[in-house]
Structure formats: C-alpha cells, structure tokens
Amino acid sequence: MFEFATLASPYSMPAALHGDATLTDSSAQSRARALNQFLAGVELKAFKIAQAALRHEDDALDAVQDAMLQLARAYADRPSQEWKPLFYRILENRIRDMQRRRTVRGRVLAWLPQRGEDDDEDYDPIAQAPSPEPQPVKRLELGEAMAALEKALGELPRRQQQAFLLRTLEGMDVAETARAMGCSEGSVKTHYFRALQALRAQLGEFYL
C-alpha cells in the first residue's frame, strides 16, 4: 500500500509527509555539496582561461562569477557529469559577450577626438622589435616561462586558445571539449593542433 502511495500523483498525496521532506532536504543538500565541490574544482582554472581570453583580471572574475551563477540557477538539476562542459560553454558565451561589448566600446571611443592622440602610445618600437634572444628559448625561470606562455596564448585565435586550454589545463577529453565549444570533435582536434604548432613556433620546441 505504501509503495502505491509513493507512486501516486503528488496532487493526490498529503501536503507534506515528514519523511519525504527530510529526503528532499538531504537530496538538495547533497546536490548543493556536489555543486560546491565542482565549482571549487574549476574556479581557478576557469579564471585562468577567462583571463587569457580577456586579458583583464576583473573582467575575468566577472565572467567566471556570471558562469557560476547561471550554472547554479539553470543547470544545477542536470546530472553532475554534464556540469563541466555546460559551465565552460556558459563561460565562453560570457567571454564572447564581453569581447563584443569591448569592440563596440572601442568603436564608440574611436569617434572621440582625444583618442587619436593616444594612438602613438600604443606603438612601442622597442617592444615591436625582434627579440635578440636566441630562438627557441631553452631555459627560462618559471615566472618568465609563465609570462611567455601567457603572452603566446594571448596571441592565439580565440577558438584555438579555448581548445588548447580546455584540453591541456582543464584536462577535458575531445568529446567534452567539443560539447563545451559547441563544435565537432574534428574541429577540436584541428584547433588544438594549430594552437600547438603556433605555441611551438613562438616558444620553441624545448620550452622550459
């Protein structure tokens, strides 16, 4: 009889059975714990990925925060195996929105007269000159290695950068990366391969 009662429509059941409420609470708590664990596990890497794309710490933090909120609000009920690709898909959309907004803002600011005076400051002939250091760079301290890598990553096209970071930093496989990027697995492999080639060319085969 009890089994039938649990299978009956919720509208035909008493408003709140104490046992059911406890079960629901514990289920919600365990889901919240799982979500907390998931977000804690991805937040630092997600921040690095957002920072590589946006090259701005506060913007990267905002993007990660928005992605966390959206995942928690809209997709917390989904199976936890789906969270990672979903989270990175949301993050990527947020990053793209921010980059578009920046482009529009840049176009608007370009109309202002004082903007033209600053253009000369953007071009630094010393920074643009070819490096006298031998290529490939063989030995770098860790800090320098990080700086060189971040610079090289920043120069990659966005899709290559995304594929490379999701695979290398986040440790996602090709299928997961494809779901996160919203493209085919073949495209992920192509983007990753091109990113790898560009980074090798930039940093040298014997990087580190």
Add this chain to the structure above:
Amino acid sequence: MSPADEPVSAFERNVRTVLEQSVQHIDARTRSRLNQARQAALAAQAAPRRAWWRSLALMPAAGAAAAALLVAVTFMQHRGPGELPVLEGPHTAVAGEDYDLLADSEGLDLVENGDGQFYEWAAAQADNGESESQG
C-alpha cells in the same frame, strides 16, 4: 581518452606544468573573490524558485481585479453625455472658449493687430456686469 592518458610530447608536458603552476600561483585576493562568487552562486541555487504552476494560485485574485476593472469601465461608458465627470461646471465653458479662440484664426489676427479698443470695451462690459449683479 583524457589528455592525461594520451601520449604527449615533452613540449605539451612542459606547457601543462607551467599552466598548472600558474594556477597555483593565483593570489589570495583573487581566490577570495572566486570563493565569494561561488558562495553567491550556491545561495542563488538554494533560493526557492516559484514553479509556473504555483502562479495559478494567484489566478482568483487576478480574476477578481480584472472583473472589477471591467465593471468600472462599463459603468463609465454607460453614463449619459451630461454626466461626464471631468468636463463639468463653469470651467468647462471657459476652457471651451479658450480652445475656440486658439483655433480661430480671426482671434489670432485680433491679438496680433493689437486692437486695444476692443480689450478696453470688453473690460468695461465686465466691470458693468459685476456692479449690476452686486447692486
């Protein structure tokens, strides 16, 4: 197969090492802000969301309000033309005259040509009317 299981070159291994090191070197302030963002997301997830069918509970109240509004509008439309509540009393006539003057091109010509005699006569008529009514 995850990237950790795939055969990778020394270059890829080195890059991965550097990336992991850079994550470990994220400063405390950023970590704290990320932690706050996570707590905010968890709080948002825990906040109860109103299911669409719960909004049906508001249907009786909304229906009563709509019915009351319908009755009010119907009542207003069925009042006679002399009972309009807005345009009543002497001010209505004044306002109507003002509109007539504004719409009348002759009235504007009168003002523009500066016919002072007419205004003096009109003022005298008004004074006479007031003194007769008081007397």
